[in-house]
Amino acid sequence: MDSVIEDVRVRKILDSRGNPTVEVDIITWNGFGRAAAPSGASTGSREVVSFPEGGVDQVISEVEDLISSELIGMAAEDIEDIDEVLREIDGTDNMSAIGGNTSVAVSMAAAKAAAMSFGMPLYSFLGGNFVSEMPYPLGNMMNGGAHAGPNAPDIQEFLVVPIGAKDVEEAVFANVAVHKKLKELLSKKDPDFTGGKGDEGGWIPNITNTQALEIQAQACEETRDELGILIRPGLDMASSEFWDSEKEKYVYSQDNIERDVGEQVEYVKDLIETYNLFYVEDPFDENDFEGFRELTSKVGNKCRICGDDLFVTNSRLLKKGIDEKAANAIIIKPNQIGSLTETYATVKLAKENNVMPVVSHRSGETCDETIAHLAVAFGAPMIKTGAIGGERIAKLNELIRIEAELSNPKMARLF
Ligand SMILES: C=C(OP(=O)(O)O)C(=O)O
Numbered sequence: 001m002d003s004v005i006e007d008v009r010v011r012k013i014l015d016s017r018g019n020p021t022v023e024v025d026i027i028t029w030n031g032f033g034r035a036a037a038p039s040g041a042s043t044g045s046r047e048v049v050s051f052p053e054g055g056v057d058q059v060i061s062e063v064e065d066l067i068s069s070e071l072i073g074m075a076a077e078d079i080e081d082i083d084e085v086l087r088e089i090d091g092t093d094n095m096s097a098i099g100g101n102t103s104v105a106v107s108m109a110a111a112k113a114a115a116m117s118f119g120m121p122l123y124s125f126l127g128g129n130f131v132s133e134m135p136y137p138l139g140n141m142m143n144g145g146a147h148a149g150p151n152a153p154d155i156q157e158f159l160v161v162p163i164g165a166k167d168v169e170e171a172v173f174a175n176v177a178v179h180k181k182l183k184e185l186l187s188k189k190d191p192d193f194t195g196g197k198g199d200e201g202g203w204i205p206n207i208t209n210t211q212a213l214e215i216q217a218q219a220c221e222e223t224r225d226e227l228g229i230l231i232r233p234g235l236d237m238a239s240s241e242f243w244d245s246e247k248e249k250y251v252y253s254q255d256n257i258e259r260d261v262g263e264q265v266e267y268v269k270d271l272i273e274t275y276n277l278f279y280v281e282d283p284f285d286e287n288d289f290e291g292f293r294e295l296t297s298k299v300g301n302k303c304r305i306c307g308d309d310l311f312v313t314n315s316r317l318l319k320k321g322i323d324e325k326a327a328n329a330i331i332i333k334p335n336q337i338g339s340l341t342e343t344y345a346t347v348k349l350a351k352e353n354n355v356m357p358v359v360s361h362r363s364g365e366t367c368d369e370t371i372a373h374l375a376v377a378f379g380a381p382m383i384k385t386g387a388i389g390g391e392r393i394a395k396l397n398e399l400i401r402i403e404a405e406l407s408n409p410k411m412a413r414l415f
């Protein structure tokens with residue numbers, strides 16, 4: 001049996017914020033898989049718990065042996081069984097005993113070890129022989145909110161989608177062209193602009209939300225004219241971060257404006273129309289299915305309204321969202337749910353219900369490239385990975401390699 005697990009090793013490594021995270025190696029008779037877990041800053045409250053109370057050190061000192069003694073002898077390709085064993089070892093509802101980051105790194109390392117044992121790339125081991133669609137990269141251009149400092153916009157991520165790109169390589173370089181253009185524009189606009197970047201490599205501008213939206217639109221247009229590629233703007237508002245539950249208002253401190261739910265619906269609708277936004281993530285607090293539903297019913301035919309903190313990659317929450325018609329896209333972050341099996345179940349449910357899965361990095365990342373393979377294997381039309389920075393380009397460059405390997409690659413359908 002080529003894929004029988006012979007050893008499991010867990011180590012503490014650095015993530016891009018300089019925090020500790022776990023990296024797992026799984027060694028099979030005939031292969032090897034390595035995966036590391038990322039971590040969020042603007043996390044949803046219903047995500048599984050990343051690590052046990054003692055953090056990564058406790059995983060190394062107590063959990064590693066528990067996991068390896070159960071997994072050694074199992075076949076690495078039996079991913080569902082492996083994920084079930086991890087759930088049993090943990091024994092809690094939210095993975096707080098071993099940590100969702102531990103379990104997801106084991107789950108992904110097992111899949112990679114199985115793929116190598118059978119001599120296949122991960123995307124075809126998970127997605128089958130017929131995968132051919134490449135995701136559009138959602139590039140992160142400017143950062144605010146929890147990913148930036150105090151004078152930045154409240155909106156967390158100013159994104160772009162190069163919807164006119166003919167292939168991934170063109171798409172990735174189009175995003176970088178917008179990123180470079182923005183540096184020029186921001187330097188002209190703000191004499192104090194230092195070129196500082198946020199957690200995901202987007203610029204941190206010292207400007208208001210409206211100014212940032214204007215400059216993002218300008219950068220998209222100018223880059224489109226220069227490259228001849230249509231590029232549309234998008235946002236991750238990460239609104240849970242500035243929702244004040246006592247006041248029941250969204251507090252935009254940079255603009256000195258507060259909006260109730262109804263005003264937020266109108267504001268975001270207006271942004272979508274004014275800036276021709278292609279994508280808006282988390283325009284409402286993570287508990288506000290009703291706000292999501294109202295916005296989606298008004299503009300869901302022209303814009304992807306995406307739930308991240310709302311769904312936390314959880315199929316039960318997605319089912320609620322589908323029943324309530326709350327969104328037409330969902331962020332897929334495997335470490336929010338703690339296993340590949342559950343990640344896949346959520347993707348499958350989304351696709352069956354015309355909810356677009358968008359595979360995503362976290363703000364704290366490593367150079368692990370697994371999500372590039374997951375996006376292709378799952379047929380996700382978009383992937384959110386940033387635009388520059390070592391841990392971001394690890395995924396983007398892997399997408400370029402995958403595209404070069406496929407015999408008949410084409411871009412996914414966005415509409
Ligand atoms: C990537 C994101 O940030 P974090 O990883 O901090 O949740 C996000 O909110 O989509």
Ligand SMILES: [Mg+2]
Nearest residue numbers: 236238281308
């Ligand atoms: Mg988000």
